[in-house]
Amino acid sequence: MQSLIASSLSLVDNLMVGSLGETELAAVGISIQMYFIHWMVMFGFTSGASTYMAQFWGVKDLKNIKKTTGLAVCICFSISVVFFTIAMFFPHMVMRLFTDIPELAELGTGYVRTGAFTFLTISITVPFTAALRTTQQTQLPLYISIFVFTTNTFLNYVFIFGNFGAPKLGVVGAALATLIARCFELLLILFVVFGRKNIVAGHFSEYFGWSKELVGRIVKNAVPTTMNETLWSVGTAMYAAAYARVGVTEYAAVQVSNTINNLFVMAAFSVGDATLILVGQKLGEGRLDFAYELGRKLLHVGAALGIVFGGLLIICAKPIISLFDLTPEGQKYTFYVLIVYGLFMWLAVYNGINITGILRSGGDTIFAMVTEMGSIWLYAVPMAFLSTLVLHLPIYFAVLLVKTEDLIKFFILLKRFWSKKWAKNVIHDI
Numbered sequence: 001m002q003s004l005i006a007s008s009l010s011l012v013d014n015l016m017v018g019s020l021g022e023t024e025l026a027a028v029g030i031s032i033q034m035y036f037i038h039w040m041v042m043f044g045f046t047s048g049a050s051t052y053m054a055q056f057w058g059v060k061d062l063k064n065i066k067k068t069t070g071l072a073v074c075i076c077f078s079i080s081v082v083f084f085t086i087a088m089f090f091p092h093m094v095m096r097l098f099t100d101i102p103e104l105a106e107l108g109t110g111y112v113r114t115g116a117f118t119f120l121t122i123s124i125t126v127p128f129t130a131a132l133r134t135t136q137q138t139q140l141p142l143y144i145s146i147f148v149f150t151t152n153t154f155l156n157y158v159f160i161f162g163n164f165g166a167p168k169l170g171v172v173g174a175a176l177a178t179l180i181a182r183c184f185e186l187l188l189i190l191f192v193v194f195g196r197k198n199i200v201a202g203h204f205s206e207y208f209g210w211s212k213e214l215v216g217r218i219v220k221n222a223v224p225t226t227m228n229e230t231l232w233s234v235g236t237a238m239y240a241a242a243y244a245r246v247g248v249t250e251y252a253a254v255q256v257s258n259t260i261n262n263l264f265v266m267a268a269f270s271v272g273d274a275t276l277i278l279v280g281q282k283l284g285e286g287r288l289d290f291a292y293e294l295g296r297k298l299l300h301v302g303a304a305l306g307i308v309f310g311g312l313l314i315i316c317a318k319p320i321i322s323l324f325d326l327t328p329e330g331q332k333y334t335f336y337v338l339i340v341y342g343l344f345m346w347l348a349v350y351n352g353i354n355i356t357g358i359l360r361s362g363g364d365t366i367f368a369m370v371t372e373m374g375s376i377w378l379y380a381v382p383m384a385f386l387s388t389l390v391l392h393l394p395i396y397f398a399v400l401l402v403k404t405e406d407l408i409k410f411f412i413l414l415k416r417f418w419s420k421k422w423a424k425n426v427i428h429d430i
Helices: 002-018 022-058 062-089 091-098 102-114 118-134 139-161 171-195 212-244 248-284 288-321 328-361 365-390 395-403 405-419
Strands: none
Touching (some): 002 171, 002 248, 022 062, 022 118, 022 171, 022 248, 062 091, 062 118, 062 212, 091 102, 102 171, 118 139, 118 248, 212 395, 248 288, 288 328, 328 365, 328 395, 328 405
């Protein structure tokens, strides 16, 4: 539900920006690539740390859950300071990495700089959200997300268009709305945890005092997940860099397609988060065979959801596309790209659950990283540039060739799951 709310309100945000024109929509789409990379770095490290949180929860070890949370916050905040510095002082350089179209770079520079402080807030909210989820308090992050994303949408309406006496800021207004909403999110997370004395709350010292053994194991597990998500997000940004060099209309079509696709795929992908928590808890209890069977069933659930949501995406594509202010050519490109996404969705969901849920729940993060990075950087990224800049294929054919990367990953991950090499208890002697 949390993922569905986030993606549906993201759709509304893009509709608002898209009403300004294809150029503004494309500029925001390129601008958020840096934020997307940062988010995946945060998700990557906390995902690796969540392996331990989930298994500690299996034996109800709250002391070590708090220590793991504190370590995650410290490392995530340190990384976020680097992102904040780059966004605040070198935003134009960031935009030039993704586009050579001056108008897009100029519009995006204001967005990147305005939203820079969100890097710092997210570095705290993501680890604490992970702690709440792994202790099976998933309703609390859900309620916070409903408030935050609704607030973000309302503030977009205010600042993008200059309503209720506010200045009309356009693209910069979208970034300002996101910044304010993320600040609310931080305050709410801190209130829920500390103000209401949640089970993951503790004195300041309880989040520190890490043993060398604990730090070594968490870092060893989390570094591959961080590299995995970082290089995956950078690879995805490279697709954007390739597509953006084709033209404004083509990239606007991809941006709209990604927004609509997320509305469907994120709800299914969230099964991966649940899988890590549920399977990880059973591994922490030492019930390895039970964990394997649970993982197998959840993979089936995920694949079935992928088929259902993929079909719905194709069926609903044209009505949703009509909501955007795209040219007829842009609408055609968007529809074809969404057909590709719909056909491949079950594969994408299966692979996502296997990597973020199954393999990570047992600490099999190095294999997951090598598999994903190999398929993306040795196949998908070269294919994106080859198909667009060398072969000059239509944008939807380029997307189709890039998506075949999911097929390569599927066979590798299926074999790994059957081997049961991932099913390990990683906390037995801590």
